Amino acid sequence: MRCRRCAPVPEEVRRAAGLLERRFAVSILWASHEGATRFNEFQQALGSVPPATLAARLVELEHAGILERRVVDARPPRVEYSLTERGLQLQPLLAALVRFSQYG
Amino acid sequence: MRCRRCAPVPEEVRRAAGLLERRFAVSILWASHEGATRFNEFQQALGSVPPATLAARLVELEHAGILERRVVDARPPRVEYSLTERGLQLQPLLAALVRFSQYG
DNA sequence: GTAGCAACTACAACTGTTGTAGCGCACGGG
DNA sequence: CCCGTGCGCTACAACAGTTGTAGTTGCTAC
Helix, strand or coil, X not given: CCCHHHCCCCHHHHHXXXXXXXXXXXXXXXXXXXXXXXXXXXHHHHCCCCHHHXXXXXXHHHHCCCEEEEEECCCCCEEEEEECHHHHCCHHHHHHHHHHHHHC | CCXXXXXCCCHHHHHHHHHHCCCXXXXXXXXXXXXXXXXXXXXXXXXXXXXXXXHHHHHHHHHCCCEEEEEECCCCCXXXXXXXXXXXXXXXXXXXXXXXXXXC
16 A cells, blocks of 8 residues: 555646647657648658548647647648647657667 | 658657557556556556556557566466566656656 | 649548456465 | 455457548639
8 A cells, every 4th residue: 555656646747648648649749849830741740640630639739738829821821830838848758759769 | 851840750759659659658657667566556556547458558568678577476476567678768758757747 | 714732621430448347366264 | 165355357348539531611823
């Protein structure tokens, strides 16, 4: 009972993990790390992602306060997604992921 | 081509992301960070996790070389899961996740 | 007018996840 | 011997998430 290993995973860690534990979420964040990104730029960056899934994930990340959706009034009008200030705080996590993935 | 944002997410990043993008994967890693953990310790740490999902995730992480399964010949015999050397390399990522989750 | 692009939405098929139940093995007590 | 308990799962049907393909809307350019 009082063994540390049984201690519940803290609520805030669960919430953050819950965001990443969805299909393409991490890759979307990676693709965003260089600046504002468009819907079909995501499609190219992620390879074959079903548009419905991409749209759903973008909405989720927006509602979570991590991505910001902006309509650019140009011709043709386009939509850009960029990391919020909160989203930028994920950079260390992404950097750690890259270091992990490169070692193996 | 030519725009950096369209550059595909590198294959190794996708593979690492693919591991984390599954239900409870991150929480399982978090729960493992203090040492060998048993099946029902995970159940307590994660709250209400369906045993089928937990079992599936443990097998996946084992096959990915991140967790190691060891049967301890005691009474009653028990099974312990611990991070491999490879799995320990995820610690910076988990630390970054914790820092992220604590700020907001 | 017809062809193209951008950013999606619609929908049915498929895969993953959930809750609940139960199994096999080893004790330990009565 | 039989019953109950703890452990580490497995079985299965209902449900939620994901997939591929197709189509829509609103524009502009040829």
